[in-house]
Amino acid sequence: MSHDSPGSLHASLASRTVLVIDDNEGVRTAFDVLLSLHGARVLTAASPAEGLSALARQGVDLVIQDMNFRREATSGAEGIALFRDIRARAPHVPIILLTAWTQLETAVELVRAGAADYIAKPWEDARLLTSVRNLLDLGRARAEAEALRSRRAEARAALAERFDLRGIIYESEAMQTLVAMATQVAHAEVPVLITGPNGAGKEVLADIVQANSERADRPYFKVNLATLPHELIEAELFGTEAGAFTGARARAGRFEAADGGTLFLDELGTLAVGSQTKLLRVLQTGEFERLGSNNPRRTHVRIIAATNTNLRRAIRDGSFREDLFYRLNVIELEVPALSERREDILPLAQHFLEHGFQLSPEAQDALLRYPWPGNVRELQNAIRRACLLSGERAIAAAALNLPAAPSVPVEEPDLDRASVAAALERAHGVIAHAARDLGLSRQALYRRMEKLGLKTETPRAPPAP
Ligand SMILES: Nc1ncnc2c1ncn2[C@@H]1O[C@H](COP(=O)(O)OP(=O)(O)OP(=O)(O)O)[C@@H](O)[C@H]1O
Ligand SMILES: [Mg+2]
Numbered sequence: 521m522s523h524d525s526p527g528s529l530h531a532s533l534a535s536r537t538v539l540v541i542d543d544n545e546g547v548r549t550a551f552d553v554l555l556s557l558h559g560a561r562v563l564t565a566a567s568p569a570e571g572l573s574a575l576a577r578q579g580v581d582l583v584i585q586d587m588n589f590r591r592e593a594t595s596g597a598e599g600i601a602l603f604r605d606i607r608a609r610a611p612h613v614p615i616i617l618l619t620a621w622t623q624l625e626t627a628v629e630l631v632r633a634g635a636a637d638y639i640a641k642p643w644e645d646a647r648l649l650t651s652v653r654n655l656l657d658l659g660r661a662r663a664e665a666e667a668l669r670s671r672r673a674e675a676r677a678a679l680a681e682r683f684d685l686r687g688i689i690y691e692s693e694a695m696q697t698l699v700a701m702a703t704q705v706a707h708a709e710v711p712v713l714i715t716g717p718n719g720a721g722k723e724v725l726a727d728i729v730q731a732n733s734e735r736a737d738r739p740y741f742k743v744n745l746a747t748l749p750h751e752l753i754e755a756e757l758f759g760t761e762a763g764a765f766t767g768a769r770a771r772a773g774r775f776e777a778a779d780g781g782t783l784f785l786d787e788l789g790t791l792a793v794g795s796q797t798k799l800l801r802v803l804q805t806g807e808f809e810r811l812g813s814n815n816p817r818r819t820h821v822r823i824i825a826a827t828n829t830n831l832r833r834a835i836r837d838g839s840f841r842e843d844l845f846y847r848l849n850v851i852e853l854e855v856p857a858l859s860e861r862r863e864d865i866l867p868l869a870q871h872f873l874e875h876g877f878q879l880s881p882e883a884q885d886a887l888l889r890y891p892w893p894g895n896v897r898e899l900q901n902a903i904r905r906a907c908l909l910s911g912e913r914a915i916a917a918a919a920l921n922l923p924a925a926p927s928v929p930v931e932e933p934d935l936d937r938a939s940v941a942a943a944l945e946r947a948h949g950v951i952a953h954a955a956r957d958l959g960l961s962r963q964a965l966y967r968r969m970e971k972l973g974l975k976t977e978t979p980r981a982p983p984a985p
Contacts, residue, residue, distance in 0.1 A: 532653040534559035536660075537579055541571035541602065542586040542618065547641075551584060554645055555652065568602040575610060582636075582655055584616045587623060596626045603630055612662070614655040618643070672696060679703065684731040688724050689871045692861035699728065702853055706732035711803070711848045713788075714826040716855030718961055719897030722826040723786065725853055729824055730782045738781030741774045746787035746952040746962065754795055755811055758802075764812020775808055779819045787952070788848070789829030793841065800844045823848060828961060858892040858899065868896060872903040877910070882917040890922045894959020901959070937972045940965070944974065 538560050540551045548564040555562045563578060565571035567589055575583070583606055587599030599617065606615055614636035619627040627638035637651045675696055679685065683703040690696065705712055706729045714722045723742075730740050748756055755764075759773030774783055785791075791799065802808040803823065807816045825848050834840035858864060865887050869879060879887070883906075892898055902920055910919040935958060947953035955965040 529649060529653055530559045532656050532660075535561065536581040536656050537561045537563060538582045538584060538652065539563045539565065539571060539574055539578070539580045540584045541565045541568065542584075543567065543589040543591075544586070547586070547618070554649070558649065560652075568598060568605070571602065572605055572609070575606060575613075580610065580613055581659055582614050582616070582652060584618060584639075584652075586618045587620070587626070594620070594622075596623050600626065600630065603633075603635060607634060612659075614659060616648075616651060616655070684728070684736075686724060686727045686731055688721070688728065689864070689868050690861075691863040691867045694856050694861045695864060698725070698853060698855065702728045703732050705729065705851045705853075707734060708851070709734075709822055710850040711823040711825065712851045712853060713831075713849045714824065714853045714855065715831075716826075716828065717857050717895055718828050718956070719895035719959055720855040720857055721896050722828075722855050723784070725855060726784045726824045726826060729853075730784070733782065733822065735781050735822055739778045740782045740784070741778045742784040742786060743774055744786040744952070746790040747950060750792045750795070753791070754798065757795070758798065758808050759810040761810045761812035764810070768812065770810075773808075773810065775802055775819045775821055776810075776817065778821045780821075782822045782824060785823060785825040787827060788825040789827040789831060789834060789840065793839065796841045796844050800841060800847060803844075803847050858895040862888060864896075865892070865899065868899055869903055872900045873915075874904075874907040876913055877907050878914050880914045880916050883915050883920055886917040886920055886922055897956070898959035935960075935968060937974065940968055940972055940974060944969075 533555065538555050540548055540562060542548050543566050552562045552564060563574050563580070565574050571585065585599065585602055587596040588594055589598050603615060603617070606613065617627050617630055617635050617638040618641055619638050621640050624640065631638060636655050639648055639651065672691065679700055685699060688699060690699065702725050712729050714725050716722050730736065743756060745753060755773065757773050757775055759776055760768045760771050762768060762770040798808065802819065806818050806820055808819065809816055831840050831845050835842045835845055866884060869887050873879070902922065905921065906915050906919045910916070940958065943954040943957045947957060951962050951965055955962045958965065960968065
């Protein structure tokens with residue numbers, strides 16, 4: 521009777537409720553027998569009014585409805601009215617229309633208006649069962665997804681009620697776990713190491729840790745170790761004494777300024793080994809000296825560090841001190857790449873949309889298919905650009921200007937010489953800035969520049985002391 525294996529068909533229909541609305545008793549009985557045989561619970565109604573009252577009283581998973589309810593009627597008008605009533609009362613219940621061959625046009629129109637399917641009378645049992653089964657499976661999957669979404673929304677709301685989540689947006693289980701962990705470790709005084717690829721949200725997570733710590737109201741400073749020349753990093757961190765080098769004035773460093781508070785050390789993996797030693801000392805003893813001074817000072821700072829480099833590999837290479845790593849890595853929060861938590865893509869995209877803009881369904885598909893090598897930052901840039909450039913309020917897929925989705929996820933976006941050159945120009949030659957702008961790692965940008973024959977300029981950033 522059916523092309524499907526009886527077992528799985530039964531699994532789809534068992535204990536699901538199907539409401540059949542047809543004035544013809546023979547039709548009602550035929551459906552009752554056929555669907556009950558496969559385990560469904562079947563309700564029958566002889567008129568639209570009876571059908572609507574059954575719909576209101578019972579948990580109906582699927583409706584099968586006729587289009588004409590009186591012997592002399594053939595226009596289908598009653599069926600259309602019934603369809604609209606059901607849609608209005610139970611928008612998510614799928615409806616199969618039973619229609620005469622002469623009224624296929626109406627049926628097709630109603631499918632466009634949201635009917636799930638139509639079946640011409642006299643129907644074929646196999647075709648009908650396949651349609652019923654698919655719709656029930658779909659409905660179950662949708663209900664499960666909906667239940668999961670609302671459980672997650674509850675978990676998110678519960679967390680947001682107890683903690684300051686700094687406006688972070690997520691939907692995925694992975695981020696829920698991570699954010700919950702960040703709020704839990706916030707109270708401990710221990711260092712936190714946040715790892716993850718470029719633009720994935722490491723800094724957002726650092727802010728959550730700080731905002732929920734005992735030090736929330738104390739000083740909070742951020743130092744990006746990648747954007748400062750090596751010579752200036754130690755001055756920035758530890759301060760200088762007048763005359764430490766030509767032109768140096770007495771100046772407190774970040775460790776002094778953040779005393780009692782929190783210091784966010786971004787791009788930790790770029791710190792030179794010599795500076796790592798000084799950092800380790802202040803972490804172990806709370807002691808440091810300003811550059812050009814032998815006078816030890818004390819400070820009590822909580823460190824949150826972030827890196828996109830694999831520090832374990834750097835330890836093996838000898839470019840990162842193992843003892844420093846274990847000092848900082850008391851708690852590690854690992855932010856997954858956006859491509860590993862695709863449920864977050866659309867909520868984030870919605871969040872980044874300018875007021876009044878929407879994403880067309882094609883644009884949403886394109887966002888979901890794209891591998892996002894530059895993670896959330898790249899998504900944010902893409903949405904902002906689309907809002908700026910889109911003539912329409914409904915953003916089309918083309919307005920996102922995403923590189924054609926490759927069949928295998930790529931590591932780096934495809935960039936031409938002009939856009940790399942433009943990014944370098946905007947960043948005044950500071951590689952870290954240009955790389956961030958392009959959603960690349962610095963190493964990837966260097967490689968790209970080499971390939972494109974672009975010279976590495978010395979940064980025009982602060983002059984070395
Ligand atoms: N879950 C999120 N919800 C809302 N905004 C986010 C989220 N994740 C990232 N962002 C935004 O995306 C941008 C990049 O995030 P962030 O700076 O935290 O990334 P990162 O991992 O520190 O990147 P990098 O390694 O390049 O420093 C920021 O503008 C941030 O506000
Ligand atoms: Mg960052």
